[in-house]
Structure formats: C-alpha cells, structure tokens
Amino acid sequence: MHPSRGMDFTSHMEAALEEARAAQSRGEVPVGAVVVTQAGEIVGSAGNRTRADNDPTAHAEILAIRQACAHLGSERLTGCALYVTLEPCPMCAGAIAAARIAKLYYGASDPKSGGVASGARVFTHPQCHHTPEVFDGISERAAATLLRDFFAGRRGL
C-alpha cells in the first residue's frame, strides 16, 4: 500500500536517513526515525543510540517517539506518522502501537529481526489494541545499502 503525497513522504524519509547516517558516524547500527504531525512538523528525530547510551531500548523509533511525546506533552501521538529506515523490531512495533501512531512508513525489510512483516508480526494479533497503516519499501535501497555497508565493514574488522 502506498500513500499519495509522494514529495512529503520521501522528504521525511530523507530526514530519517540523515539520522541513520549520523548514527553510523557514531559507530551505531545505522537506523534513523522521525515523527511527523498531521501538519507536517517533525516533532521527534533520532538515530540508534544503544551503545552511546548503554541502553538496549535506545532504538531510533523509541527515542523519536519519546522525544515527540515530550514535545507535545502527551503519551499519545494520535494522527502522527513515524518514518523509520528499517522495519521495526517487536519492541518498537509495540511502542508504535502504544503511542497510537497513525501511519508507519519504513524503508528496508528486516527478515532477520523485524516484528512487523516478519516473526512476531505485532500488529496482527487481537492483543494489539492499535494498528497503524503500514507503508513499506520507502527509500528502501538507500536504507538497505547503509545497513549492508555497515555490517560488511564490521565483518571486515
């Protein structure tokens, strides 16, 4: 399923890719995410920080959601969209549901660790009380290339 306003979603995904590149430059797995309001304002923006922060929950999505909630003064992000360069894991998919994110746009698929289209498929169970609209494959090549190069580099060390 693909949305209609092409310019918006590619520019928001580009902002997420910028966060992924910044994460890579810090030695983190290059994944980035942004939260965007219905009015098109970016209210949360983060890359992975699990190593820098010694925090296994510091995935890009979790950090961007926490930032957006703090900015908006709400534990719900009703109507907001989340753009992330990689298919969310089950932890992040659960956070997206808890935050009531309306639309999820992601780049590369993650058959090894994903929890949306793979594995736990968090949004498909009746125990998931909110399901976003999901748009996959957005800027997929750029997101996947970043990750492939990062892991190839680590294996080469």
Next chain:
Amino acid sequence: MHPSRGMDFTSHMEAALEEARAAQSRGEVPVGAVVVTQAGEIVGSAGNRTRADNDPTAHAEILAIRQACAHLGSERLTGCALYVTLEPCPMCAGAIAAARIAKLYYGASDPKSGGVASGARVFTHPQCHHTPEVFDGISERAAATLLRDFFAGRRGL
C-alpha cells in the same frame, strides 16, 4: 516451570509488587518490575510511569531495564533476572530479549495485552535472538488483585 530457590524469587516479586502499589498511588496502571543480578542485588526498580512522564514506553520493565543498564554501565544485562507483576507486552518482551535478560519471572497472565504466552509470543520466533527462561504465575494472586481493583475503580468513576 518453577525455580528452586523459593525465598529469593518471592522476595524479589514482593519488591516488584511494592513498585506496582506505588504506581497505583500515582494513578498509573499498577505494574512493577525489578532487575536482579546473579549475586542477588536489585539494580533496577520501577513502576509504570506512562502518565506521569507522558511516555508510552515508560512501562515498568523498560524503566527497570534502563535503570539497571545505567547502573551497570552496559547495554546488556547478561545473567540478570527480571521480575514483573504482569505478563510483559510485546514492547517489553522485545526489550527483555534485547537486554539479554537470563530469567523472566512474572505474576499475572495478560491474555488481553500480553506478548509472551499470548498474542505475538515474541520469544517463540527465530527473529528473537535471545530467549530468557520464563517462570509464570509468581505471586499471581496479589498481582492480579491489584490490577482488578484498579480497573474496577476506574470503571466506577
């Protein structure tokens, strides 16, 4: 499956129940969690704070894990146990796996929102790269009573 050292696990679950009661007194859903090292030291301890913090990720388990990681200066809690009064949701189950928690003890089952024995069953998929030993039904009655009374009170408002 049940562990052998009964005194330890009931006292650690009692600490989690204390966090759940403290959460209730703040108007939060009464769930509490503690992280315990192999040496028996509590290094993380929290109750739900989603409302107080305007943070949908501020479940007891996430907060206790983040606290323990900060305390130990590590993004992994290898060898540690997590005690939580309610079956973790998919977000928290994912965080438990990411933190490499060795043993998960929980109280009440959560067929409506759980992600361990219910719904997404996060630990059962090959995309989950670490699976803790799981011990359910620890101090189940106390944990379930707290939750039932809380939700009955809210419906009565």
